[in-house]
Amino acid sequence: MKTWDVVIIGGGVIGLSLAWRLRRDGASVLIVEKSEPAREATHAAGGMIAHCDPHNPPALASLIAASARMYPEFVRELREASFESPDLRNAGTLAFFEQDESPGCDAARAITDDDLTRLEPFVSLRGRSFFLPESSVDPRKLASALEKTLRQSGVDFVTGSPVNEVAVLGGRTAGVRTAKSFYAGDAVVNCAGAWASMIRPLGVPTRPVKGQMVCVVPPPGPHRPGPLIQHVIRTPEVYIIPRSDGRIVLGATVEEAGFDKRVDPDTVQRLHQAAANVAPAIGEMRIHEVWAGLRPGSPDDLPILGPTALPGYFAATGHYRDGILLAPITAHVMAQLLTVRKPDFDLAAFSPLRFR
Ligand code: GLY
Numbered sequence: 001m002k003t004w005d006v007v008i009i010g011g012g013v014i015g016l017s018l019a020w021r022l023r024r025d026g027a028s029v030l031i032v033e034k035s036e037p038a039r040e041a042t043h044a045a046g047g048m049i050a051h052c053d054p055h056n057p058p059a060l061a062s063l064i065a066a067s068a069r070m071y072p073e074f075v076r077e078l079r080e081a082s083f084e085s086p087d088l089r090n091a092g093t094l095a096f097f098e099q100d101e102s103p104g105c106d107a108a109r110a111i112t113d114d115d116l117t118r119l120e121p122f123v124s125l126r127g128r129s130f131f132l133p134e135s136s137v138d139p140r141k142l143a144s145a146l147e148k149t150l151r152q153s154g155v156d157f158v159t160g161s162p163v164n165e166v167a168v169l170g171g172r173t174a175g176v177r178t179a180k181s182f183y184a185g186d187a188v189v190n191c192a193g194a195w196a197s198m199i200r201p202l203g204v205p206t207r208p209v210k211g212q213m214v215c216v217v218p219p220p221g222p223h224r225p226g227p228l229i230q231h232v233i234r235t236p237e238v239y240i241i242p243r244s245d246g247r248i249v250l251g252a253t254v255e256e257a258g259f260d261k262r263v264d265p266d267t268v269q270r271l272h273q274a275a276a277n278v279a280p281a282i283g284e285m286r287i288h289e290v291w292a293g294l295r296p297g298s299p300d301d302l303p304i305l306g307p308t309a310l311p312g313y314f315a316a317t318g319h320y321r322d323g324i325l326l327a328p329i330t331a332h333v334m335a336q337l338l339t340v341r342k343p344d345f346d347l348a349a350f351s352p353l354r355f356r
Pocket residue numbers: 046048211251252295320321322
């Protein structure tokens with residue numbers, strides 16, 4: 001029977017990124033995915049590398065800063081390996097803040113109304129605004145490039161197979177069990193996002209936090225190439241993420257609604273209107289796609305990273321609103337842990353054992 005060095009439960013951006021780093025370190029890796037890779041929170045994500053967002057949890061500051069720094073090289077390597085582009089955009093973010101808010105990074109700078117007109121002629125909203133040196137990626141393209149790279153480099157995939165439990169033999173993990181099969185592994189990592197809490201033995205307490213999203217495209221007819229706006233734009237009501245092919249993604253709600261992924265037409269309308277209030281031309285754009293995703297929340301809104309109480313069983317999940325942003329650093333530190341190196345960061349605050 002084949003045995004892998006590491007079995008990863010869940011083929012979202014965290015599982016895929018971790019598999020990539022482990023494979024580079026020489027480990028044999030199997031990803032067991034309940035449906036198809038990257039069809040859940042990764043597919044739904046906006047893709048902002050929002051390291052200057054004042055709402056980022058302070059406990060995550062150093063991991064967030066490190067991950068944002070890693071992104072250019074992470075994407076460069078991925079493009080080289082996959083010949084696919086995750087649409088990394090570096091134009092930056094224009095953020096409108098409430099009076100009592102300040103940007104979450106030193107490199108932010110306040111901008112005037114004239115700056116706004118020059119930077120984004122289609123944006124008519126005015127207010128206390130800042131330029132933030134942030135980037136964005138298209139998470140669907142990022143995941144596609146990761147999956148292609150992994151398949152080329154010999155990472156194995158089992159899809160359409162929810163893991164029910166982590167198997168235990170002699171007091172340590174021996175692999176994973178699905179309804180039909182057993183997959184043997186020396187180590188197992190739970191990267192199952194909002195579904196992580198369903199896998200026995202319990203103890204990775206994520207929950208789904210719904211986000212509804214909208215994608216708009218230019219109306220039919222001749223239009224300028226590329227997106228109408230160049231920067232990511234954030235206001236307290238909406239965020240607006242341009243893609244290089246002209247699509248614009250609008251987000252997002254934050255809802256405690258269980259595993260409900262229905263989309264509500266009024267909410268779609270509200271998001272579209274909020275974006276039109278920022279840039280009236282977005283109101284003229286056609287709704288191309290609407291969807292909802294389930295972010296993996298945790299009891300304290302911080303990721304769950306590191307060894308569990310069961311030897312050989314690890315967690316790397318619970319990234320809540322920051323899964324795309326934190327994928328490179330999560331893969332880096334978890335690969336260090338799994339190959340018995342000291343992680344570059346103190347992960348004590350994110351230990352799965354903190355919930356006991
Ligand atoms: N990271 C954006 C969101 O969670 O809506």
